[in-house]
Amino acid sequence: MPSPGANRTTSTLRQQVYAQLRRAIEQGSLRAGTRLPPSREHAASLGVSRNTVLWAVQRLQAEGYVEARVGDGTYVSQAAGAPPTQGLVAPPRGLSRRGQLIAETAARWRPPHVAARAFRIGAPEVDTFPFALWDRLSRQSRPGQRSARAQYLDPAGDPDLRQAVALWLWASRGIRCDAAQVVVCSGSQQGIDLIARLLLDVGDEVLVEDPGYPGIRASLLGHGVLARPVALDTQGLRIDEGAAQWPNARMAVVTPTHQFPTGVCMGLARRQALLQWARTHDAWVVEDDYDGEFQYGKNDGKAQRVPALCSLPGSERVLYVGTFSKTLHPGLRLGFVVVPPALVEAFAMARAITDRHAPGDTQAVLARFIAEGHLLRHLRQMRELYQARQRVLIDALADASDGAWQLQPSDRGMHLLHEAALGSDDETLSRQALTAGIMLAPLSRYAMQSPRKGWLLGYAGYAEAEIRAAARVVGGLARRLR
Numbered sequence: 001m002p003s004p005g006a007n008r009t010t011s012t013l014r015q016q017v018y019a020q021l022r023r024a025i026e027q028g029s030l031r032a033g034t035r036l037p038p039s040r041e042h043a044a045s046l047g048v049s050r051n052t053v054l055w056a057v058q059r060l061q062a063e064g065y066v067e068a069r070v071g072d073g074t075y076v077s078q079a080a081g082a083p084p085t086q087g088l089v090a091p092p093r094g095l096s097r098r099g100q101l102i103a104e105t106a107a108r109w110r111p112p113h114v115a116a117r118a119f120r121i122g123a124p125e126v127d128t129f130p131f132a133l134w135d136r137l138s139r140q141s142r143p144g145q146r147s148a149r150a151q152y153l154d155p156a157g158d159p160d161l162r163q164a165v166a167l168w169l170w171a172s173r174g175i176r177c178d179a180a181q182v183v184v185c186s187g188s189q190q191g192i193d194l195i196a197r198l199l200l201d202v203g204d205e206v207l208v209e210d211p212g213y214p215g216i217r218a219s220l221l222g223h224g225v226l227a228r229p230v231a232l233d234t235q236g237l238r239i240d241e242g243a244a245q246w247p248n249a250r251m252a253v254v255t256p257t258h259q260f261p262t263g264v265c266m267g268l269a270r271r272q273a274l275l276q277w278a279r280t281h282d283a284w285v286v287e288d289d290y291d292g293e294f295q296y297g298k299n300d301g302k303a304q305r306v307p308a309l310c311s312l313p314g315s316e317r318v319l320y321v322g323t324f325s326k327t328l329h330p331g332l333r334l335g336f337v338v339v340p341p342a343l344v345e346a347f348a349m350a351r352a353i354t355d356r357h358a359p360g361d362t363q364a365v366l367a368r369f370i371a372e373g374h375l376l377r378h379l380r381q382m383r384e385l386y387q388a389r390q391r392v393l394i395d396a397l398a399d400a401s402d403g404a405w406q407l408q409p410s411d412r413g414m415h416l417l418h419e420a421a422l423g424s425d426d427e428t429l430s431r432q433a434l435t436a437g438i439m440l441a442p443l444s445r446y447a448m449q450s451p452r453k454g455w456l457l458g459y460a461g462y463a464e465a466e467i468r469a470a471a472r473v474v475g476g477l478a479r480r481l482r
Helices: 010-026 039-046 050-062 097-106 131-139 143-149 159-173 187-199 214-222 239-245 268-281 341-355 360-371 374-400 427-435 464-481
Strands: 066-069 073-076 182-185 205-210 226-233 251-254 284-288 318-323 335-338 415-420 453-458
Touching: 010 050, 039 050, 050 066, 050 226, 097 214, 131 360, 143 360, 159 182, 159 318, 159 335, 159 360, 182 187, 182 341, 187 214, 187 251, 187 284, 187 318, 187 335, 187 341, 205 214, 214 226, 226 239, 239 268, 251 268, 268 284, 360 374, 374 415, 374 464, 427 464
Parallel strands: 205 226, 205 251, 251 284, 284 318
Antiparallel strands: 066 073, 182 335, 318 335, 415 453
8 A cells, every 4th residue: 555645634545544554454455354454564564553453443343344352353244345236335526524434434334215114123002193283283273373483582492492401301300400401402313413513522532332323433433533332231331441441431312211232221330330431531421311211121111110210319511411212203203412511502502503402383283282191191101012012023023033033032122132153144144034025133233343233123013923933934044044
């Protein structure tokens, strides 16, 4: 690889070394499994500093192109060494460096925009949503109120909605916050984006769960932030390992109530350790509580609900991200972030710069929907429905696979994980299922360095007949794996 030249700035050198390494991987010059040269030798051959090479390699590692093997060096990952048809394509010419980052992350995370079908994860039940009630609440607004909401509004959100959310969080998730701390946004993805834009700089390091949600990593990488993978155990993110491996990390993003995608719940001791890490390192913790409302209990349906991380003492450096895309439906495009009082104005202005504010009528109806108790009643119905559908999925898949797939029940969430042995191939079966019309996500798709394999099965948004039909297809495929 030719030397980038000594007359470039440090930033340009880093970008060029990174781009040339990535191009070599994507074009096949560096094949999957190839060991990269030691950083000192690599830097000497290029005529650049070792830190320049380390920065480029670390970014490639954060994006999944390479993987570090303890005591054995850095290797081109199997996923990154796949042919270009896998989606790793070069961004179009003419983009800025930030534009290139965004375009590149889009090659790794493409949010679904087709109608959900079994077993796609993250899809709530929408057919039984009380649309008639919603329409009736909308029509109850007086003409003067409608006219007022047709103007430019507070970018932080409708005051009534912020108040309703604050009261709901206290009653449902144990979070004590003032309505002024609630900033309304267009779902949790925009909330993560606002956090990254306002609290992180290019080159900052953020601890993320591995496996974890790729939409979070995409947002971070799009801002030039380095997503640092941290392994999980039965208590969630191993903050002790993360702090040791990435001592300069400025933030951790976690899903503590129901970890996505493995489903584990972070215990109290681990939560306290995470909060202590944030205080000690002057770092932030982002709590993504994407489906924290769906806690079912064991057999009697009476759940001892785990409160939010943000509700614990010492959680002053926690930013809580919530969404109505799961509790109600994704079409609302409404979520919120609970931030410390000193940050509210900055978050509101960042929201204003992006898209001014959320639709006034929708915010007003949602505020009434919450305040009049309709959200509570809807969630009670959905918890019962989802728990019943989970049981149908477990039984149907066990029968269809002749016992090959025995899913473990969960007292929370909207999907189940069937984990496979390490070294298994989970992509092939997922492709076979998709050919048959079934959306079955492989666990490896959500991993950065984790070797864990398996399949994710969403059940919340699908009628029992559809679950059984899809289970017969997957069960037949699973029998062939034995």
